[in-house]
Amino acid sequence: MKTEETNNNKSPHHAVIIGGGFGGLYAAKELGRSDVKVTLIDKRNFHLFQPLLYQVATGSLSPGDIASPLRGVLKNNKNVTVLLGEAIDLKPEENKLVLRDRDLTYDSLIVATGVKDFYFGKDEWEEKAPPLKTVENALEMRRRILEAFEEAEKESDPRKRRALLTFVIVGGGPTGVELAGALAELAYKKFKPDFRNFDTGETRIFLVEGMERVLPPFAPELSAKAEAGLRELGVTVRTKSLVTNIEDGKVSVRSGEETEEIEAETVLWAAGVKASGMGKAIASRTGASVDRAGRVVVEKDLSVPGHPNIFVIGDLANYPHQGEKPLPGVAPVAMQQGCYAANVIKKRLKNQTLPTFKYIDYGSLAVIGRNRAVVDLNFWRFSGFLAWIVWVFVHIYYVIEFDNKLIVMIQWAWSYFTRDGGARLITEKPSQR
Amino acid sequence: MKTEETNNNKSPHHAVIIGGGFGGLYAAKELGRSDVKVTLIDKRNFHLFQPLLYQVATGSLSPGDIASPLRGVLKNNKNVTVLLGEAIDLKPEENKLVLRDRDLTYDSLIVATGVKDFYFGKDEWEEKAPPLKTVENALEMRRRILEAFEEAEKESDPRKRRALLTFVIVGGGPTGVELAGALAELAYKKFKPDFRNFDTGETRIFLVEGMERVLPPFAPELSAKAEAGLRELGVTVRTKSLVTNIEDGKVSVRSGEETEEIEAETVLWAAGVKASGMGKAIASRTGASVDRAGRVVVEKDLSVPGHPNIFVIGDLANYPHQGEKPLPGVAPVAMQQGCYAANVIKKRLKNQTLPTFKYIDYGSLAVIGRNRAVVDLNFWRFSGFLAWIVWVFVHIYYVIEFDNKLIVMIQWAWSYFTRDGGARLITEKPSQR
Numbered sequence: 086m087k088t089e090e091t092n093n094n095k096s097p098h099h100a101v102i103i104g105g106g107f108g109g110l111y112a113a114k115e116l117g118r119s120d121v122k123v124t125l126i127d128k129r130n131f132h133l134f135q136p137l138l139y140q141v142a143t144g145s146l147s148p149g150d151i152a153s154p155l156r157g158v159l160k161n162n163k164n165v166t167v168l169l170g171e172a173i174d175l176k177p178e179e180n181k182l183v184l185r186d187r188d189l190t191y192d193s194l195i196v197a198t199g200v201k202d203f204y205f206g207k208d209e210w211e212e213k214a215p216p217l218k219t220v221e222n223a224l225e226m227r228r229r230i231l232e233a234f235e236e237a238e239k240e241s242d243p244r245k246r247r248a249l250l251t252f253v254i255v256g257g258g259p260t261g262v263e264l265a266g267a268l269a270e271l272a273y274k275k276f277k278p279d280f281r282n283f284d285t286g287e288t289r290i291f292l293v294e295g296m297e298r299v300l301p302p303f304a305p306e307l308s309a310k311a312e313a314g315l316r317e318l319g320v321t322v323r324t325k326s327l328v329t330n331i332e333d334g335k336v337s338v339r340s341g342e343e344t345e346e347i348e349a350e351t352v353l354w355a356a357g358v359k360a361s362g363m364g365k366a367i368a369s370r371t372g373a374s375v376d377r378a379g380r381v382v383v384e385k386d387l388s389v390p391g392h393p394n395i396f397v398i399g400d401l402a403n404y405p406h407q408g409e410k411p412l413p414g415v416a417p418v419a420m421q422q423g424c425y426a427a428n429v430i431k432k433r434l435k436n437q438t439l440p441t442f443k444y445i446d447y448g449s450l451a452v453i454g455r456n457r458a459v460v461d462l463n464f465w466r467f468s469g470f471l472a473w474i475v476w477v478f479v480h481i482y483y484v485i486e487f488d489n490k491l492i493v494m495i496q497w498a499w500s501y502f503t504r505d506g507g508a509r510l511i512t513e514k515p516s517q518r
Numbered sequence: 519m520k521t522e523e524t525n526n527n528k529s530p531h532h533a534v535i536i537g538g539g540f541g542g543l544y545a546a547k548e549l550g551r552s553d554v555k556v557t558l559i560d561k562r563n564f565h566l567f568q569p570l571l572y573q574v575a576t577g578s579l580s581p582g583d584i585a586s587p588l589r590g591v592l593k594n595n596k597n598v599t600v601l602l603g604e605a606i607d608l609k610p611e612e613n614k615l616v617l618r619d620r621d622l623t624y625d626s627l628i629v630a631t632g633v634k635d636f637y638f639g640k641d642e643w644e645e646k647a648p649p650l651k652t653v654e655n656a657l658e659m660r661r662r663i664l665e666a667f668e669e670a671e672k673e674s675d676p677r678k679r680r681a682l683l684t685f686v687i688v689g690g691g692p693t694g695v696e697l698a699g700a701l702a703e704l705a706y707k708k709f710k711p712d713f714r715n716f717d718t719g720e721t722r723i724f725l726v727e728g729m730e731r732v733l734p735p736f737a738p739e740l741s742a743k744a745e746a747g748l749r750e751l752g753v754t755v756r757t758k759s760l761v762t763n764i765e766d767g768k769v770s771v772r773s774g775e776e777t778e779e780i781e782a783e784t785v786l787w788a789a790g791v792k793a794s795g796m797g798k799a800i801a802s803r804t805g806a807s808v809d810r811a812g813r814v815v816v817e818k819d820l821s822v823p824g825h826p827n828i829f830v831i832g833d834l835a836n837y838p839h840q841g842e843k844p845l846p847g848v849a850p851v852a853m854q855q856g857c858y859a860a861n862v863i864k865k866r867l868k869n870q871t872l873p874t875f876k877y878i879d880y881g882s883l884a885v886i887g888r889n890r891a892v893v894d895l896n897f898w899r900f901s902g903f904l905a906w907i908v909w910v911f912v913h914i915y916y917v918i919e920f921d922n923k924l925i926v927m928i929q930w931a932w933s934y935f936t937r938d939g940g941a942r943l944i945t946e947k948p949s950q951r
Binding site: 129130131146147148149150152154156157160161163166167168169170220221224231235238239276278279280281282508509510511512513 | 562563564577579580581582583585587589590593594596599600601602603653654657664668671672709711712713714715941942943944945946
């Protein structure tokens with residue numbers, strides 16, 4: 086194996102990509118069918134379509150519906166090797182990446198390890214309010230949601246039942262809004278005929294957001310539409326409100342001077358994220374600066390300052406060269422950056438250059454329950470059923486891009502007409518990492 | 519709640535069913551829309567279509583595809599209440615069932631708690647050779663199978679790689695045969711283009727069966743067809759062979775006087791089962807006899823001797839009144855017994871009786887990989903593609919009976935034409951019970 090790991094003039098350029106999310110996978114696909122030898126490293130053996138993870142958490146889809154095995158996606162790109170492993174450090178002076186079980190020499194490195202959930206320093210909240218980043222997180226959320234209803238069916242004390250039927254979602258970004266909408270559909274519609282000892286209409290769903298409106302990155306008119314839509318579905322929206330404490334069965338929410346104590350057995354976290362560990366490693370090994378969220382501030386070609394062969398893309402990158410704010414941590418940014426970094430590498434091998442990276446914003450969209458979404462195409466903002474159709478088609482397009490998951494489309498069509506949720510299983514708690 | 523749990527002349531007859539498998543669910547459906555008050559108790563919130571569990575273990579289907587939430591299945595049977603709980607004992611003299619968290623009074627009791635896996639007294643093997651009874655078991659098998667291939671991709675020592683690519687399946691009944699066939703499809707076909715550092719054709723799959731042929735309950739000619747089909751797929755079949763030891767990385771298989779040591783990193787258990795705990799409770803509380811596998815020997819109307827209002831059905835029952843051997847532990851027996859017990863209860867309330875239970879055997883079938891199955895309709899035995907089509911339609915018919923899982927049919931059609939497996943995810947190990 087030694088020759089493969091040594092960079093000599095005879096062996097092809099070796100590009101190592103860390104992370105099989107949107108950024109890393111687009112980079113790998115863009116480098117696929119080229120002369121570059123590519124190694125894609127991920128801790129997991131699948132690409133996860135994270136925007137639909139909330140549907141796993143609420144029992145509409147199975148993990149297999151929104152995850153595509155990386156080897157399957159890249160099976161026809163014979164120059165790409167997938168390696169299950171975890172990157173923990175790098176030695177830029179030797180062009181070496183340190184994995185947990187080996188070192189790997191690269192010619193170019195693309196770091197796309199993304200972000201992890203963040204509890205604003207209150208790590209003890211994680212146990213009480215699970216996040217929604219991984220498949221296991223989603224199954225744990227599903228388990229807690231379904232078990233709360235099961236316990237309510239058995240509970241005769243009205244106060245305890247009320248707490249079992251109270252859900253608090255922390256964070257009013259797209260994940261929180263989508264989760265709240267799906268939970269409302271579940272409680273007020275799908276579950277209606279399922280229970281005998283209580284009315285699922287008693288369910289209370291709180292969505293708590295610190296900013297003055299939900300979906301803060303969207304235009305204010307769409308935030309207002311989303312909030313109205315959620316209220317109509319039965320969600321209690323608390324904006325300008327901070328969760329100040331989470332303990333077993335109780336959440337404290339401060340709005341201005343007042344603190345409300347909500348008795349709730351289920352709290353779901355859809356709030357902060359922070360950079361994955363590779364951000365820190367890059368900063369300490371290259372002297373690159375990181376922002377408050379731990380993201381690496383990159384050059385105009387997405388490389389790390391002083392290290393033109395190391396790129397940071399996607400949620401882990403802070404790209405401040407377009408407007409005053411860094412680009413948001415959304416899938417389209419990661420995809421475009423993945424393609425761009427791959428193209429920089431290909432051009433360089435031909436001694437050519439590429440113009441500065443420029444993000445093309447096609448718009449943003451979020452769904453609020455069945456039939457309703459908000460869409461901002463920059464030149465046109467709209468909401469309601471048409472927006473929902475756009476949302477469905479955009480998501481289907483991307484889900485089936487890598488893996489012909491036509492099945493997801495059919496499943497959606499089916500659920501739409503039957504209001505049936507196919508995956509409402511209480512399965513065992515995955516072991517802690 | 520007191521009035522509900524007391525049997526007086528004003529309140530309706532209360533039938534309690536333990537277990538939401540094929541037997542219990544058919545009993546509940548049969549009693550649905552009657553005047554009987556029904557409580558269905560299960561530890562899990564879903565009915566599992568166990569005959570397809572091997573497809574979850576080999577990554578073709580997701581758990582949600584073969585599981586139906588019990589509440590959903592019974593939502594229109596307003597006289598049926600689903601209760602999540604675990605039955606641990608009974609007090610027949612008080613007509614009381616003891617659950618882990620409460621007692622429950624019944625007028626009639628149907629026990630359908632089935633069987634659990636059994637390691638012939640070698641409980642320490644369970645850790646090394648996981649069984650295939652629950653969704654969590656199937657996900658654990660899937661994890662081990664997929665991880666073995668991932669490790670093989672990283673392994674450069676040929677001997678270690680050979681062990682990683684060696685799979686031993688213990689037990690040549692339908693589950694073992696179907697698992698071996700699906701694993702062969704995975705290794706020799708689906709995975710072929712996925713790996714770069716080894717040829718998945720190196721994979722070795724051993725199927726070990728103690729009897730003289732695979733599928734012992736089938737006609738000998740079909741066993742021979744199944745064995746030939748498995749060999750053609752690449753499976754090494756060892757009949758008249760016993761697993762005498764399982765340790766990390768090594769399985770000892772004795773055939774006659776010879777013992778072969780197979781170096782294998784993955785061992786899968788598809789062998790013995792024994793009665794669930796309720797069998798023992800019934801025996802000790804009612805004096806009923808149990809057979810060697812712990813199954814309760816029942817009367818001709820499926821009731822427990824001396825206790826006409828307690829029925830034992832499905833895999834937990836030993837029904838010896840038809841021929842010399844007890845009925846086999848298969849889904850059709852459980853379904854027919856569930857319906858029968860429910861009808862006995864309904865008839866009795868009208869002071870009518872039913873003739874003795876009689877099992878109608880429509881035949882048996884097992885699948886051996888894509889395109890090939892064996893079918894025994896008693897009057898007609900056949901194998902090959904036609905048998906596979908019959909197998910597919912029979913399974914689809916029963917999967918969609920409770921829950922309109924049309925999606926499963928489409929998923930199969932899709933996989934059939936694309937040879938694509940949708941759910942090959944390595945997810946975390948569920949915590950131990």
